[in-house]
Amino acid sequence: MTVTRLGSGGPWEQSYGYSRVVRAGDRAWTAGCTATVDGQVVHVGDAAAQTAQALRIGLDALAEVGAEPGDVVRTRLYVTDRLHADEVGRAHNAVFGAVRPAATLVVVAGLLDPEHLVEVELEAYLGDR
Secondary structure, three states: OOEEEEOOOOOOHHHHOOOOEEEEOOEEEEOOEOOEEOOEEOOOOOHHHHHHHHHHHHHHHHHHOOOOHHHEEEEEEEEOOHHHHHHHHHHHHHHHOOOOOEEEEEEOOOOOOOOOOEEEEEEEEOOOO
């Protein structure tokens, strides 16, 4: 089985030793994706916009290994406050409402940057592709 590991050049990948996306056979996974663009947190204070940005980053990474949004079978969303759950869930629905992957939303004590309100992970099944 071929394993492909790709980075995005994000600020923590090299120093922490991980890949943005890994594909092994017919499966692909992203690392945790946040609303960090060019090393800066975007959409500060807006959990819905941060979710949308993080999902875009994750989907772009999956596209690099041949996956499409419809291939996503599982998502994990980590939020820093349960008060963000509804807006994060609605942002997730805007992207995956027709796909309906298995999903988990967990409230956590915090994320690496205190301006991050949400972090997402995506998992895809690519079948014979």
